[in-house]
Amino acid sequence: MMAHALLQTWPEDDRDLLPLALWDAAAIAEATGGVASGSFQVSGVEMDSRDVREGDLFVALRGEAMDGHRFLEAAFANGAAAALVDREVPYPHVRVADTTAALHALAAASRRRADAVRIGVTGSVGKTGVKEAIFAALDRSSRGAAHRSVRSYNNHVGVPLSLARMPARSRYGVFEMGMNHAGEIDVLTGHVQPHVAVVTTIAPAHIENLGSEEAIADAKAEIFGGLGEGGIAVIPADSPHFARLRDHALAAGAKICAFGRGPDADMRLLDAIPQGHGGALVTAELNGTRLCYSVSEPGEHWIDNSLCVMAAVHAAGGDLAAAGLALAEMGGLKGRGARHRIEVPGGKATLIDESYNANPASMRATLRQLGQTPAGRRIAVLGAMKELGDFSARFHEQLAEPIGAANIDHVVLVGEEMRPLYRHLGKEAAAVLGNGGTFAHCASAADAIEALEEYGLTAGDAVLVKGSNSVGLGALVARLTGAN
Structure with a gap:
């Protein structure tokens, strides 16, 4: 009787009336203006036949060099339930005039049908980690009713794809937005139309295309254009470009919700006590209320990231206690701070995997983190930082200072862009590497693997691997972790 009474008083939620399937044929056809070949349901949306899972809708996109229709057979072999196509095919499908336009229409329909608070995240550094942390916080407090863009699906295809994947019952949606040129964020925020727009930081990433940090700030600020009435901008109070972003x-x-350490911050750091595992116990203040929480991710930059996460969760109407628990439990992301204990002669060494991305700001942050990591020896494998244009030689050479400050024993530099730093270390080795450290330069990731094997890792070493993704240092990480 007690259970029956509780069921009778269970609070009603309009979301309970929404379909459990992600999409069915009729809904896809209505959203895209297409014609369905029959009845079907799908549980996911995918554009790469290699990533298709059982029950997915495969979107056969057409590009300048590739036509997704060529991979229909592979997609259905991997379990696709249906396809979005621009021609008749011998599989369950919805036929449309243009599959790219249809994906955008499906994304818009998904945005309209889900009564979800949408959070857009951009920034020069840290946007993927911050996006994941915001999602973890909101997913915990909503008991699994949060959605986010996976991996770094943050471009003109990835953002609408991520929207199309959002279940109708979602309470929150967290979407990462990236850019290489001015105007790109404007298009992406038009898709998402966020209620909360987050800028993590401004740094000289993609400066080759934009010319200055001020121009980068202006391009990132395009995210605010998607905010409707009552929208909230979460911005870094400590950035030299704070006033520009605020304006x-x-x-x-x-509305503005600033985070940081200075007096302009609404979510303001009061104290951060390092913990033995490399994280920190953080005390912050928001509108006169003190918050205390743990951050599991190591590094000073994650203290700042946590303030950004807390500000975004507060702006989205989320639970700050759940956010604190999520920050305490987060592990490093693959290629973006994941830590591994690897087998080496004599025991184990620590590997810090930052192989997915690199720019001057993130390089400095992770080198500082390496310097704070307890180790017998510290080794850094640093790949080239891309898209720096005429600023490239200067920014690479300037890495000598954080390398020296981190007390690194051996540095392996990878890529032609690292040559100015290699020459600088050759001239200033005594001053920069005051601990008697050594350094080497390699043309490729394959050469770096050989150079590191020749150097020889031993028990107690800490190894940082960081570079732009195109350098290919993920292969080095895979070799060291035994993943290949």
Whole structure:
């Protein structure tokens, strides 16, 4: 009787009336203006036949060099339930005039049908980690009703794809937005139309295309243009471009929630006590209320990231206690800070995997983190930082200072862009590597593997691997972890 009474008083939620399937044929056809070949349901949406899982809708996109229709057979062999196509095919499908336009239409329909608070995340550094942390916090407090873009699906295809994947019953959606040129964020925020727009930081990433940090700030600020009435801009109070970002947000009609350490911060750091595992116990203040939580991720930059996460969760109406628990439990992301204990002669060494991305700001942050990591020896394998244009030689050479400050014993530099730093270390080795450290330069990731094997890792070493993804240092990580 007690259970029956509780069921009778269970609170009603309009979301309970929404379909459990992600999409069915009729809904896809209505959203895209297409014609369905029959009745079907799908549980996911995918554009790469290699990543298709059982029950997915495969979107056969057409590009300048590739036509997704060529991979229909592979997609259905991997378990696709149906396809979005621009021609008749011998599989369950919805036929449309243009599959790219249809994906955008499906994304818009997904945005409209889900009564979800949408959070857009951009920034020069840290956007993927911050996006994952915001998702973890909101997913915990909503008991699994949060959605986010996976991996780094943050471009003109990845963002609408991530929207199309959002279940109708979602309470929150967290979407990463990336850019290489001015105007790109404007298009992406038009897709998402966020209620909360987050800028993690401004740094000289993609400066080759934009020319200055001010121009980068302006391009990132395009995210505020998607905010509707009552939208909230979460911005870094400690950035030298704070006023520029604030003015852009205010011009878009947004409210401001700033995070940081200075007096302009609404979510303001009061104290951070390092913990033995490399994280920190953080005390912050928001509107006169003190918050205390643990951050499992190591490094000073993750203290700042945590303030950004807390500000975003607060702006989205989420649970700050759940956010604190999520930050305490997060593990490093593959290629973005994941730590491994690897077998080496005599025992184990620590591997810090930052192989997915690199720019001057993130290089400095992770080198500082390596310097704070307890180790018998510290080794850094540093790949080239891409898209720096005419600033490349200067920014690479300037890495000598954080390398020296981190007390690194051996540095392996990878890629032609690292040559200015190699020459600088050759001239200034005594001053920069005051601990008697050594350094080498390699043309490729394959050469770096050989150079590191020749150097020889031993028990107690800490090894940082960081570089732009195109350098291919993920292969080095795979070799060291035994993943290949």
